[in-house]
Amino acid sequence: MKRFSTLLRVTTLATLLGTALTLATAAQQAAKVDPKIVDAYIKGTWKSPPEGWQVRIDQDETQRVCSAYRNDPPTAEFEKIRARELATVVFPADGTVLGDWKAGERVAQTGVGGQFSDAPGTVAGGNCYACHQMAKAELSYGTLGPSLLEYGKIRKFDAAESKQAYAKIFNAQSVQPCSNMPRFGYHKFLTEQQMKDVTAYLMSPDSPVNK
Ligand code: HEC
Numbered sequence: 001m002k003r004f005s006t007l008l009r010v011t012t013l014a015t016l017l018g019t020a021l022t023l024a025t026a027a028q029q030a031a032k033v034d035p036k037i038v039d040a041y042i043k044g045t046w047k048s049p050p051e052g053w054q055v056r057i058d059q060d061e062t063q064r065v066c067s068a069y070r071n072d073p074p075t076a077e078f079e080k081i082r083a084r085e086l087a088t089v090v091f092p093a094d095g096t097v098l099g100d101w102k103a104g105e106r107v108a109q110t111g112v113g114g115q116f117s118d119a120p121g122t123v124a125g126g127n128c129y130a131c132h133q134m135a136k137a138e139l140s141y142g143t144l145g146p147s148l149l150e151y152g153k154i155r156k157f158d159a160a161e162s163k164q165a166y167a168k169i170f171n172a173q174s175v176q177p178c179s180n181m182p183r184f185g186y187h188k189f190l191t192e193q194q195m196k197d198v199t200a201y202l203m204s205p206d207s208p209v210n211k
Contacts, residue, residue, distance in 0.1 A: 050116055066178035073178060081177035088186050089170045097166035097199050104201030105208070107194045108134055114189060124189055126169075126198055131181070134201070135208035144180060152203035153210040162203040169195050 042057060062081050065073055073081065091097065106125070113124020128134060131145035155161035168175050170185030184190040190198070201207050 046116070053116070062173060062177070069178075071178040078177050081173060082175075085171050085177070085183075085186070086167070086174040089167045089174050090185065090192075091163070091166065092192055092196060097162050097196055098203060099193055099196030099198075099200045101197065101200040101204040101207040101209075103194075104197035104199070105135070107190065107198045108201055109138075126184060126190055126194070128198065136211065137208060148202060148209065150210055152205065152207065155203070157203060157205055157210075162199060165202050166195060166199045169198060 043054070046053070059067065062085060065077055065081060069077065108126055108128040110123075110125020111127040111130060112118055113122055128148075129138060129141045131142045133141045133143070133147040133149055134151075136149060151165070152161075164175070168181075169190075171183045172179040172181035173183060182189065185192075185195055202209055204210070
């Protein structure tokens with residue numbers, strides 16, 4: 001009986017060791033997944049994507065660097081990204097970054113556009129409320145980004161701050177490399193007028209954001 005239970009213990013130990021080894025091997029394999037397999041999997045996820053959709057999942061240089069450093073690049077890379085992204089920002093030719101805050105409110109509230117299910121010609125929105133609190137009266141908002149309540153008021157409706165807000169909306173990574181915020185102008189997702197309008201929504205003294 002004693003021999004039997006010793007045998008049992010040895011067997012249990014062997015099983016445990018075996019499991020630990022299997023887990024270690026699995027972890028090693030997981031770390032070594034071929035990116036081509038991941039790409040093929042992602043590409044196979046959509047059944048009937050529209051024409052030209054593949055470019056939307058191809059990473060640009062900035063996204064590649066951010067992925068490589070898990071969104072936490074060392075200072076030198078961080079500065080390189082910021083300079084590169086800042087160089088893409090195009091300010092409005094007429095010299096004013098402030099449009100109509102009322103139109104900007106609609107841009108901030110609208111989440112359609114860019115989805116495979118959108119009807120052709122759908123005007124895209126900025127979906128800012130998905131990530132930010134903005135006006136006090138709006139009860140539904142996401143919290144991935146910071147609250148933008150009283151954004152202009154806090155910045156004393158300063159002209160340089162308005163320009164900075166426009167640049168942020170045009171290309172969030174020109175301010176904060178590896179940001180989770182979409183690059184609305186860089187990707188031509190919003191028009192110049194829409195970006196001006198949403199800048200006014202943030203920076204105008206009349207906007208509900210600043211009330
Ligand atoms: C997918 C989420 C997401 C969406 C959508 C989004 N943002 Fe952001 N935003 C963020 C995050 C995260 C930050 C903080 C990191 C950073 O500064 O990039 C941020 C930061 C900002 C800042 C800087 C805040 C500061 O402290 O100075 C502004 C301004 C801003 N967003 C405006 C907007 C506007 C306007 C829109 C819509 C056109 C928008 N965001 C849409 C995620 C988002």
